[in-house]
Amino acid sequence: MVARINTSKNISKALNYNEQKLKNGTAQILSASGFLKDVDSLSFYNKLNHFERLIFLNDRTVTNTLHISLNFDPTEQFSKDKLIAIADSYMEQIGFSQQPYLVYNHFDAGHPHIHIVSTNIQRDGKRISMHNIGRNQSETARKEIEKEFGLIKADSKRTLENFNVIPVNAQKVIYGKSVTKRAIANVLMMVLNNYKYISLPELNAVLILYNVMAETGQPGTRLDKFKGLVYRVLDANGHKIGTPIKASAFYMKPTLTFLEKKFVENEPIRIQYKKRLQASITWELNKKPGTLNDLVSALEKQSISLVVRTGKEGVIYGLTYVDHKTKTVFNGSDLGKQFSAKSILELIDQVQSLTKDVIPSKAFSKSDSLADHQKKKQDEQENLSKSELTIFDPVISKTAVAPDYVPSQLKKKKRKKRKRISI
Numbered sequence: 001m002v003a004r005i006n007t008s009k010n011i012s013k014a015l016n017y018n019e020q021k022l023k024n025g026t027a028q029i030l031s032a033s034g035f036l037k038d039v040d041s042l043s044f045y046n047k048l049n050h051f052e053r054l055i056f057l058n059d060r061t062v063t064n065t066l067h068i069s070l071n072f073d074p075t076e077q078f079s080k081d082k083l084i085a086i087a088d089s090y091m092e093q094i095g096f097s098q099q100p101y102l103v104y105n106h107f108d109a110g111h112p113h114i115h116i117v118s119t120n121i122q123r124d125g126k127r128i129s130m131h132n133i134g135r136n137q138s139e140t141a142r143k144e145i146e147k148e149f150g151l152i153k154a155d156s157k158r159t160l161e162n163f164n165v166i167p168v169n170a171q172k173v174i175y176g177k178s179v180t181k182r183a184i185a186n187v188l189m190m191v192l193n194n195y196k197y198i199s200l201p202e203l204n205a206v207l208i209l210y211n212v213m214a215e216t217g218q219p220g221t222r223l224d225k226f227k228g229l230v231y232r233v234l235d236a237n238g239h240k241i242g243t244p245i246k247a248s249a250f251y252m253k254p255t256l257t258f259l260e261k262k263f264v265e266n267e268p269i270r271i272q273y274k275k276r277l278q279a280s281i282t283w284e285l286n287k288k289p290g291t292l293n294d295l296v297s298a299l300e301k302q303s304i305s306l307v308v309r310t311g312k313e314g315v316i317y318g319l320t321y322v323d324h325k326t327k328t329v330f331n332g333s334d335l336g337k338q339f340s341a342k343s344i345l346e347l348i349d350q351v352q353s354l355t356k357d358v359i360p361s362k363a364f365s366k367s368d369s370l371a372d373h374q375k376k377k378q379d380e381q382e383n384l385s386k387s388e389l390t391i392f393d394p395v396i397s398k399t400a401v402a403p404d405y406v407p408s409q410l411k412k413k414k415r416k417k418r419k420r421i422s423i
Contacts, residue, residue, distance in 0.1 A: 002071040002154045003090070003142050005134040007063050008193075011051045014067040014117050016251040017189065018104045019044055024182060026108040027115075031084045033091070034100030050100055051117075057125035064119050066096070066130065068138075071113040073152040080105070083114055086149055091116065093141035095128060181245055184231050187212050188254050195327045196270035198263045200256075202329040205307040205320040208234060215244065216256065229256040273326035278335055280304060281321065289348055292316075309341075316341050 008014065021027035032039040035050055055064050070090060072078070078086070087103040101118035120128040146153050187210040197203045204213050211234045217223025223230070230244035231254075247255040280302050289295040296306045303325045309318035319332040319341045332339040338347075 001086075001142055001146055001151045003134070003138050004069045004071065005138055006067040007130050007133075008065045008067065009062050011055060011065045011117075011119060012048055013252055014065050015044075015048055015051070015102075017067075018102070018115050018117060019047075020182070020185070020251055021106060021108065022104065026106065028105045028107075030080055030103040030105050030114070031087070032100075032102050033088065034098070047102060051119050054100070054119055054121040054123065057123075058121045058127055061121060061127045063130065064121055064127070066116075066118045066120055066133075068116040068118075069113055070116070071111055074111040076112060076152060078112065082149070086145060087114060087116055089145055089148065090141050091118070093144060094133060094137040096120075098122070099128070180233055180242055181249070184212055184233065184245065185250055185252070188231070188250065188252065192252070192254055192259075192262065195322075195329060196266040196273070197329040198267045198270070199331075200259065201309075202320060202331065203259065205305075205329055206322050208238070208307065209305055209322070211235070213240070214247075214254075214259075227256050229254075229259070270328045270330070273323065273328045274330065274335065276326060277304070277321060277323045277328065277330060278339070280323075281335070281339055285344075285347060292345070292348065295344070295348065316345065319344060 006014075018027060018029075022029055029039055032042055032047070035042060035047070037046060055061075058064070068090075070086065083105055084103060087101075088097070091097050091099070091101055096118055099118050099120070099122070101116055104115045104117075106113055106115060120130055122128065142154065145151065187207065191203070191206050191210070195203075195206050197206065200214060200216070207213050213232060213234055215230050215232060217225070217228055222228070229247040231247060231250075232240050232244040233242050235241045247253065247258075281299065281304070284295060284298040284302070287298065289298060292308070299306050299321075303323065305322040305324065307320040307322060308316055309320065310316050319339070321330050321332065321335065321339070323329075332341055332344065337343055
């Protein structure tokens with residue numbers, strides 16, 4: 001058995017995640033411990049209100065939600081009663097037997113697993129400490145339950161090879177092969193709260209890795225007027241496909257207002273990871289990669305995705321780095337001038353790419369263009385930001401010679417000397 005614990009400050013988000021799967025038929029609720037009604041008689045608001053009444057007793061505690069997944073080997077098939085018994089034993093051993101909790105059985109993965117939702121606020125308003133609960137109480141409980149119920153041990157090599165457990169099933173969205181809204185929601189649940197980004201283009205640099213992108217309205221449209229935001233699926237070539245879904249339609253409400261708050265929260269957090277990313281990129285650049293593709297491949301080995309931003313005609317105008325180890329996103333120019341697109345291309349003598357695959361998008365706006373471009377090109381870049389932009393994932397095939405960057409001093413016209421008239 002593998003136990004995964006997630007603690008947060010939003011009980012409704014954890015509850016919604018499971019209730020949506022229940023609604024879509026990919027989950028079943030097994031039990032409701034500590035509730036006044038039978039599990040089959042509980043509505044969504046009965047469950048939410050019961051948790052919130054306890055949380056209201058202690059408004060000083062920020063982290064008040066416990067969301068657990070217990071994952072079993074694919075060869076293990078359990079009855080409903082046995083799954084409930086395992087959940088009850090686990091909650092007792094981690095010190096939550098007196099807390100209300102809900103147990104859900106999920107069917108959306110290749111291995112059997114259950115989810116448990118609870119709160120650490122007790123009836124007297126005191127909180128149960130969840131510090132290192134995964135390393136301490138949960139690990140002890142796991143080993144005891146494996147013995148008690150005869151489960152396959154999580155530390156056995158066969159179990160680890162059989163399935164790879166992640167907190168959310170965030171895989172690339174493939175249009176037509178999964179329910180679009182649910183697939184996008186899974187990606188958003190993983191990305192929005194784990195990665196540190198400070199702009200919509202930086203967020204999109206992560207989302208496009210899962211074939212998803214966020215998009216605001218074009219200037220003058222109703223969506224733009226009311227600061228609306230939609231999410232949509234991309235095909236394998238990066239083209240938008242299917243019908244966009246409004247941010248407000250998702251249960252976690254990932255609206256533009258929500259994202260703007262995340263931008264502010266993330267800015268001071270991500271600074272501590274900046275040096276790590278700079279050092280990793282510098283290390284690979286010192287190896288003198290021959291092409292941009294070589295650099296992309298080298299960075300991937302360090303769990304860093306390099307997202308290339310191009311204009312309508314395929315000219316590269318920006319680079320964004322996504323560090324999956326520290327879950328941070330930086331534009332090249334924010335890391336330093338030497339990491340900008342201009343400097344990188346000059347360093348590796350890379351010709352800029354041309355592509356026929358074009359995605360109209362307002363997501364990569366003028367605020368995300370190269371910081372070190374000359375002022376003379378500002379108007380050109382503003383027009384570029386409103387035009388069609390292409391997102392790479394990132395594979396460069398067709399190439400063209402990059403335009404030369406002429407120093408501004410050489411662009412100045414020579415002044416004609418006036419002839420002096422002698423009197």
